[in-house]
Amino acid sequence: MQIPLALYIHFPWCVQKCPYCDFNSHALRDTMPEEQYIQALSADWQQDLKWVGDREISSIFCGGGTPSLFSGNSLNQLLTNIAANVPLKKDVEITLEANPGTLKSHSLDALRAAGINRLSIGAQSFQADKLRALGRIHGPEAIHEAMHLAKQAGFTRINLDLMHGLPQQTVEDALYDLQQACHTQPTHLSWYQLTLEPNTPFYRTPPPLPAEDDLILIADKGEAYLSAQGYKRYEISAYSQNEDQCRHNVNYWQYGDYIGIGAGAHGKITLKDGTIVRTVKKKHPKHYLEGNGFMQEETVVTQKDALFEFMLNALRLQDKITWSLLEQRSGWQRQDVFVYCDDLVQKGLMEYNEDYFYLTAMGKRFTNEAISAFLPE
Numbered sequence: 001m002q003i004p005l006a007l008y009i010h011f012p013w014c015v016q017k018c019p020y021c022d023f024n025s026h027a028l029r030d031t032m033p034e035e036q037y038i039q040a041l042s043a044d045w046q047q048d049l050k051w052v053g054d055r056e057i058s059s060i061f062c063g064g065g066t067p068s069l070f071s072g073n074s075l076n077q078l079l080t081n082i083a084a085n086v087p088l089k090k091d092v093e094i095t096l097e098a099n100p101g102t103l104k105s106h107s108l109d110a111l112r113a114a115g116i117n118r119l120s121i122g123a124q125s126f127q128a129d130k131l132r133a134l135g136r137i138h139g140p141e142a143i144h145e146a147m148h149l150a151k152q153a154g155f156t157r158i159n160l161d162l163m164h165g166l167p168q169q170t171v172e173d174a175l176y177d178l179q180q181a182c183h184t185q186p187t188h189l190s191w192y193q194l195t196l197e198p199n200t201p202f203y204r205t206p207p208p209l210p211a212e213d214d215l216i217l218i219a220d221k222g223e224a225y226l227s228a229q230g231y232k233r234y235e236i237s238a239y240s241q242n243e244d245q246c247r248h249n250v251n252y253w254q255y256g257d258y259i260g261i262g263a264g265a266h267g268k269i270t271l272k273d274g275t276i277v278r279t280v281k282k283k284h285p286k287h288y289l290e291g292n293g294f295m296q297e298e299t300v301v302t303q304k305d306a307l308f309e310f311m312l313n314a315l316r317l318q319d320k321i322t323w324s325l326l327e328q329r330s331g332w333q334r335q336d337v338f339v340y341c342d343d344l345v346q347k348g349l350m351e352y353n354e355d356y357f358y359l360t361a362m363g364k365r366f367t368n369e370a371i372s373a374f375l376p377e
Contacts, residue, residue, distance in 0.1 A: 001328065002055055003256055003257050003270050003328065003329060004055075004058045004251050004256040004257065005052065005055040005056070005057060005058060005256070005257045005258065005259070006057065006058055006059045006060070006061070006248050006251045006252075006256065006257070006258040006259075007057050007059070007060045007061070007082065007258065007259050007260075007261070008060075008061050008063060008248075008258050008259070008260045008261070008262075008265055008266070008267070009041060009060065009061070009062045009063070009067075009078070009260075009261055009262050009265070010024065010063055010064065010065065010260065010261070010262030010263055010264055010265040010281075011037075011062060011063070011064040011065040011066065011067040011069070011070060011262060012024055012025055012026050012064065012065045012262065012263040012264065012285045012288075013025070013026055013027075013028050013032050013064070013065050013066065013069055013285070014026070014027055014028070014064065014065055014066045014069075014099075015027070015028060015066065015069070015099070015101070015102070015137050016028075016135065016137060017135070018134055018135040018136065019134070019135045019200060019201035019202045020134060020135075020194060020196070020197070020200055020201075020202045021197075021200065022197035022198070022199055022200050023064070023065070024065070024263060024264035024283055025064060025065040025066075026065075026284075026285060028069075032069060032070075033285075033289065034070055034071065034074055035074070036289055037070075037285070037289065038070075038074045038077055038078050040288060040289055040291075040294070041078055041261055041262055042077075042078060042081040042082075043294070044261040044262065044281065044294045045081065045082055045085070045259075045261050046085070047293075047294060047295075048259050048261060048267070048279075049085055049086065051257075051259055051267070051269045052085075052086050052259070053272070055086075055257075056086065056087040056088060056089050057082070057086055057087070057088050057089060057092060058089045058092065058093070058247065058251065059089075059092060059093040059094070059095070059247050059248035059251060060079070060082070060088075060092065060093070060094045060095070060248070061094075061095045061248040061249075062075070062094075062095065062096040062097060062116075063097050064097055065097075066097070066098070066099045066102060067096050067097050067098070068096060068097070068098035068099060068102045068103060068107070068111075069102055071107070071110065072107060072109070072110020072111045072113060072114045073110065073114075075096070075110075075111065075114040075116065076110075076113065076114035076115070079094070079114055079115050093117065093118055093157075093246075093247045093248055094115055094116050094117050094118065095116070095118040095119070095120055095159075095246070095248055096111060096116045096118070096119055096120070097120045097121075097122065098119055098120065098121050098122070098146070099121075099122050099137065099138065100121055100122070100123065100138040100142040100143045100145070100146040101137045101138035101142050103121075103146045103149060103150065104149070105149050105152065105153065108149055108150055108152075108153035108155070109153050111153075112153055112154055112155065117155070117157060118155070118157040118158070118159070118246075119150055119155050119157070119158045119159065120158075120159040120160075120161060120190070120246075121143070121146055121147065121150070121158065121159065121160055121161065121186075122136075122161045123143045123160045123161060123162055123181065124136055124161060124162060124163045125140075125162070125163065125166060125177050126140045126143060126176065126177050126180035126181065127140065127173060127176070127177065128140060130166050130167070130169065130173070130177075133166065133167045133168075133207065134163070134166065134167075140180070143160075143180075143184070144184060147160075147184040147185075147186070156187070157187050157188070157244060158186045158187055158188070159186060159187070159188040159189065159190055159246065160181050160184065160186040160188070160189055160190070161190045161192075162177055162178070162181050162189060162190065162191045162192075163191075163192060163193070163194050164177070164191065164192070164193055164194070164215075164218050164219075164222065165193040165194045165209060165210055165215050165218065166194055166209075166210075167207035167208055167209060168207075168208050168210075169209075169210055169218075170210070170214070171214055171217045171218050171221065174218040174221075174222060175218075175221060175222065175225060178191070178222055178225055178226065179225075182225075182226075182229045182231075187240065187241050187242070187244040188238070188239065188240045188241070188244055188245070188246060189226065189231055189238070189239045189240075190237055190238055190239075191222065191226070191237055191238075191239060192236075192237035193215065193219075193237075194209070226239050233318055234250075234317065234318050234319065235249070235250075235253060235316050235317055235318060236316045236318075236364075236367065250317075252313060253313045253314060253316050253317050254313070254314060254317075254325060254329065255309065255310045255313050255314060255325075255329040255330065256329070257269050257270050259279075260279060260280075260281060261281065261294070262281060262288075263281060263282065263283060263284065263285045263287075263288040264280070264281060264282070264283040264284075264288075265280075265281045266278065266279065266280055266281075267279035267280075268301075270329075274331050275300060276300070276301040276306055276331075277298055277299070277300055277301070278298070278299050278300075278301055279295065279297070279298050280295075280296045280297050281294050281295060281296055282294055282295070282296045283296065302376070303331065303332075304376035304377075305376055306330045306331055306332070307330055307332050307337065307340075307374055308371075308374045308375055308376055309330075310326055310329055310330040310332075311370075311371055311374040312371050312374075314326070315359055315367060315370055315371055316367070318364070319358070320356040320357070320358040321356055321357055321358060322355060322356045323337075323354070323355065323356060323357070334354075338352075340373055340374055341357060341373075343373060344363065344370055344373055348360055348362050348363070349362055349363035349366060349369065349370045350363050350370060
């Protein structure tokens, strides 16, 4: 059985940089070189065709930055160039991340015409003061408007990104955000806790965040509320209705393969002999656009790192994980992994049998501890 292959496309520009964001994004200072960047992405794709082999592309994810700053015509040109070289799966999922403040009805129509069939809208909060604290360029009303226009344009698969543990956020504030999000009826919710990442303004000057007890209450009450609204948790921070999971992200978590094009994009490819290669493209848009090649580095994943990487991703999932998936994706045999799992079983964090393994309820509360058991020595 072939390992599924996805494509990630990075768009590095934003209207402004948010103080919590550690992604490779750059505030627009001048006119965005849209045409030049699309041409570079197409050339980058051509150079990466060697990784494809006889596989088809199962999903495409346009992330950033703010991909919705690019026109539908430009995205159409890029996706057409991609499909000209490699077959896309018949029901290929093509996701575009979007800021509510950048979506208009005409642009949404153009995105649909380009082949985008799933939107991921960065709401983050439905409270104006929280949005200001996060440095967002939109208000709550823009989220409602974006959701309305997206559905009007024919999008039936829409994710809302929502954060909790925000500066000075109460339990009631967090639940209000969830209530407002559910009122807009997205098919998918990404609900994750704000973390202070190095090299961000929030890390250098931390804002006042909720106490640990409040964070636990938010997580518990929030999950119960989403469950009551028909959203099933299938990953640490991902919830879907009617099994509308993000197929692209599930591929990541199941340690599938993906090509990454664009400034700073990462890729992970399994060669026919089982060797796993990780790729990183030149990070700064200026260097990426210079035309002297796009690759920054290619590294081979060691055997021990492959096991850790598999567990780092797969243990985020809420369902049981089959040993056959681990064997196919990591190259490890189940009997060689049992010794790592036994200590977790004794601690009450994991259970396993001959067919599958999974984290217990306590293990899901202490996921980081469970994952650390597989760290290379």
